[in-house]
Structures are given as structure tokens and as C-alpha cells.
Amino acid sequence: xxxxxxxxxxxxxxxxxxxxxxxxxxxxxxxxxxxxxxxxxxxxxxxxxxxxxxxxxxxxxxxxxxxxxxxxxxxxxxxxxxxxxxxxxxxxxxxxxxxxxxxxxxxxxxxxx
Amino acid sequence: xxxxxxxxxxxxxxxxxxxxxxxxxxxxxxxxxxxxxxxxxxxxxxxxxxxxxxxxxxxxxxxxxxxxxxxxxxxxxxxxxxxxxxxxxxxxxxxxxxxxxxxxxxxxxxxxxx
Numbered sequence: 001x002x003x004x005x006x007x008x009x010x011x012x013x014x015x016x017x018x019x020x021x022x023x024x025x026x027x028x029x030x031x032x033x034x035x036x037x038x039x040x041x042x043x044x045x046x047x048x049x050x051x052x053x054x055x056x057x058x059x060x061x062x063x064x065x066x067x068x069x070x071x072x073x074x075x076x077x078x079x080x081x082x083x084x085x086x087x088x089x090x091x092x093x094x095x096x097x098x099x100x101x102x103x104x105x106x107x108x109x110x111x112x113x
Numbered sequence: 114x115x116x117x118x119x120x121x122x123x124x125x126x127x128x129x130x131x132x133x134x135x136x137x138x139x140x141x142x143x144x145x146x147x148x149x150x151x152x153x154x155x156x157x158x159x160x161x162x163x164x165x166x167x168x169x170x171x172x173x174x175x176x177x178x179x180x181x182x183x184x185x186x187x188x189x190x191x192x193x194x195x196x197x198x199x200x201x202x203x204x205x206x207x208x209x210x211x212x213x214x215x216x217x218x219x220x221x222x223x224x225x226x227x
Contacts, residue, residue, distance in 0.1 A: 004156070042202055042217035043157070056213055090156050098214070100145060100206065104156030 004105035006091050012111045015081060021108045023074040023091030031055075031097040032074040034066060035090040037107070043090055049074060050097040081112045115140040117205050117218035125224045130193055134221045136186040136203035144206040144214070148177055148188050151200045151220070160188070160201075193225045 004025045013019050023032065031050045035043035048056035049068040063085075065077040074091055088109055092102040117138045126132050138146070145164045149157035161172045163179040163186060170177050174197075176189045190197055203218035 040200075040220070040222065042219055044217075045213050045215070048213070058213065088154065092156070100162060101147070101159055102215075104158070106156050107154065109154060 004091055004093055004103050006089075006105040006108050008108060009106070010109045010111075012113065013078065013081065014113050015083070017081075018077070018079045020078065021076040021089055021091075021110075023076075023093075023105055024072055025093040025103070025105075026072055027093065027095075027103070028071075029093035029095055029099075029103070030071060031094045031099065032068065033092040033094075033102060034074065034076050035092065035104075037088045037090055039087075047076075048097060055097055078110075081110075083112050086110055086112045115205075115207060115216045117203055117216045119201075119203050119218040119221050121221060122219070123222040123224070125226060126193055128193060128195055128225050128227055131189065131191050132193060132223065134188045134190075134201050134203075134223070136188070136205075136218055138184050138186070138203070138205045138216070138218075140184075140205040140207050140216050142208040143181065143184075144208040146179060146186050147204045147206070148175070148186075149202045149204060151202060153199070157202055190223075195225050195227070198223060198225045 034046040037043040047066045052068045067075040088107045090107045091105040094102045120135045147162045148160045151157040161177045174191045200220045202220045
């Protein structure tokens with residue numbers, strides 16, 4: 001299995017909702033990433049997990065809460081989001097945090113009403 | 114400051130034509146440069162990676178070049194196809210330093226038309 005999967009593909013939520021994005025990989029990668037991408041912009045790094053521990057938090061607001069239950073799974077818990085948080089959320093993984101290539105999932109298109 | 118700039122911002126070409134996308138960077142110290150293709154609403158997919166000692170590398174109809182002295186890279190697409198319509202992102206990795214070592218370019222939006 002050489003792919004990163006993400007669910008759901010699309011998500012519409014209100015500002016008072018609580019939802020979660022899920023990411024899974026079975027390539028044995030030990031580093032996993034969350035990116036946020038607005039239209040016509042490059043992906044912006046949010047979080048990095050290395051060996052299931054949070055390695056990098058790029059000053060992301062606390063309404064985004066990452067979780068790495070095990071080496072294959074990465075979640076992003078969402079609460080009290082704002083309309084400007086609407087974006088494509090990409091998950092990626094790599095062999096190690098310093099590995100050259102990151103493999104990206106297809107993303108979750110999030111719309112906050 | 115580590116930056117990656119791409120040009121043009123967008124490009125429209127006819128099917129079958131060739132095109133070249135540019136990437137200029139100031140990332141230092143340089144480790145490698147990777148070109149990604151991103152279809153609309155999908156995650157980026159790696160096309161090729163260039164290290165310091167490499168000048169040219171091909172992957173099918175895609176040919177990447179790197180001039181480490183001038184800190185420039187290009188991606189040449191030959192005999193374009195409709196399926197080449199996508200965003201092409203240049204990503205540069207630096208060697209040292211803590212935190213995020215990747216700098217993403219702003220991308221070139223390519224549209225191939227009949």
C-alpha cells in the first residue's frame with residue numbers, strides 16, 4: 001500500500017460544530033504532517049508528528065487540535081472554526097521527519113459556514 | 114529569508130505544445146529541489162527531485178534543470194496533453210536548522226487547451 005488516505009473528502013460545518021479529519025498510511029512512515037491550502041496558494045505546514053510525538057506546531061490556533069493515536073493514523077480535531085478556516089486540508093507522510101520525499105493524501109475540502 | 118518564487122503565475126498553452134516553468138529560490142543552505150504536480154482538489158504528486166550535483170533530470174515528458182550557482186530551476190513539459198493541466202509547485206529543502214525545512218513556491222497554474 002503506497003498511498004495516504006484521507007476522510008472525509010468533503011466536510012461542511014458550522015462555527016459551533018466539532019468535527020475531525022482523519023488520515024491513514026500503511027507505508028511504515030514515522031513522520032506525518034498536516035497542511036492547510038487555500039485556493040491558488042501553496043500548502044502551509046500546520047503540524048508535524050515524528051514517531052507519534054508532536055515535533056512541529058507552526059503557531060496554529062488552538063481550535064485545531066492534532067492527534068496521532070498510532071504510527072499509521074493522524075487526526076485533526078476541529079472546534080469553533082471560523083469561515084476563513086475553509087480550505088483544502090492535506091495530510092502527508094514520510095519515512096522520517098528529515099526524509100526527502102513527502103507523500104500527500106488527496107485532501108479534505110473543508111467549508112465553514 | 115528563505116523564499117521560492119515561481120513564474121509565470123499562470124499559463125495557457127495548446128495541446129501538443131511545449132512549455133517551461135521557472136523556479137528561483139533563496140533557500141540556504143540548499144539540500145534539494147522537488148517539483149510537484151497538483152491536480153485541482155487533489156494532493157501534490159512528486160515529479161522529480163534535483164540535488165546539488167544534478168543539472169538535468171527527466172521523467173517522461175517532464176525535464177527538470179537546476180543551476181545551483183544562480184539558484185534557478187526549470188521544468189520543461191514536452192508535447193503537452195490535456196491531463197497536464199494542473200498546478201506545478203517547486204519545493205526547496207534546506208540542509209540544516211530546526212523546524213520546517215521545506216519552502217514551497219507559489220505555484221504555476223498550467224492550462225492545456227485543444
